[in-house]
Amino acid sequence: MKVYTAAQMRAHEQMAVDAGTSFEQLMENAGGAAAADLLRRHPEPARALVVCGKGNNGGDGLVMARLLQAEGWRCDVVFVLGSELSPLAETNRRRLLNLAGISFIGAQALPGQLAQQRYDVLIEGIFGTGFAGRLPAAVADCCRLLNASDGLKVALDMPTGLNGDTGDVDADVFRAELTYTFGAYKPAHIMDAGRAVCGEIVCLDIGIQ
Ligand SMILES: NC(=O)C1=CN([C@@H]2O[C@H](COP(=O)(O)OP(=O)(O)OC[C@H]3O[C@@H](n4cnc5c(N)ncnc54)[C@H](OP(=O)(O)O)[C@@H]3O)[C@@H](O)[C@H]2O)[C@H](O)CC1
Ligand SMILES: [K+]
Secondary structure (H helix, E strand, O other): OOEOOHHHHHHHHHHHHHOOOOHHHHHHHHHHHHHHHHHHHOOOOOEEEEEEOOOHHHHHHHHHHHHHHOOOOEEEEEEOOOOOOOHHHHHHHHOOOOOOOEEEEOHHHHHHHHHHOOOOEEEEEOOOOOOOOOOOHHHHHHHHHHHOOOOEEEEEOOOOOEOOOOOOEOOOOOOOOEEEEEOOEOHHHHOHHHHOOOOEEEEEOOOOO
C-alpha cells in the first residue's frame, strides 16, 4: 500500500509531469477515475451537488461534474471560497459553461437549496492536500449543512477538515461515507481518527508512480 504525504504527492506528481503527463491530464485522470467508480455504483442518472473550494481538489470535482452530466446526471456546482480559482480548476469550470445538466448556485443560496432539493450524491472538493491550519467559518458552516443533508456523501482525496498528513480532525469535518483518494493513500487514511470520517476509502490510479 502506497502512503504519501502532501509533499511526497507533489514530488510524484512532478515526476509524472517530467515524464510527459501534464498536470491537466492528472486532474482529468483523478476526476475521471472517481466518476467511473461512482457510475459503476449508480448506473442510473442521478442528481449531484458538487461543492468546490478554490484549488485543485475542487478541480477534480469539476471534472467529475462534466463526466457525470455526459451520462445524463444533473449536477449543481457551488464554490464556497469565492470565484478566484486555481488555473486548472478555472479551466475545468469553463468547460462546464452551457452544458445541459449543469447549474451553478451561489454559496449564499446553498442552505435554501439543500432545504428544498434532495441530492442523491454530495461530492465534496473543498480542501485536499493543500489544506493547512483551521477551517474557515464559512467552510465549517458548509460542512455542517452537508453533514445534516441526505444523499451519499463523497469526499475527494480526503474529507475537508481532516488534515491528510497529521490526521487532525476538525469538529466540523465533512463526514464522508465514501472517500476517493488519488495516486496513494495519505497518512490520515490509515489513522483511526482519520478513517472514522472517511467511510469507505478507494485509492484510484491517476498515472503517478
Ligand atoms: N497531487 C496530485 O498528483 C494531484 C492532485 N490533485 C488534486 O489536487 C488537490 C490538491 O490541490 P491544491 O490546489 O494543491 O490544494 P487544495 O485544493 O486542497 O486547496 C488549496 C487551496 O486552499 C487554500 N487553503 C488551504 N488551507 C486553507 C485554510 N485553512 N483556510 C482557507 N484557505 C485555505 C489555499 O489557499 P492559500 O492562500 O492558503 O494557499 C489554496 O488556494 C489534491 O488533494 C487532489 O484532490 C489533482 O487533481 C490530480 C493530481
Ligand atoms: K475534499
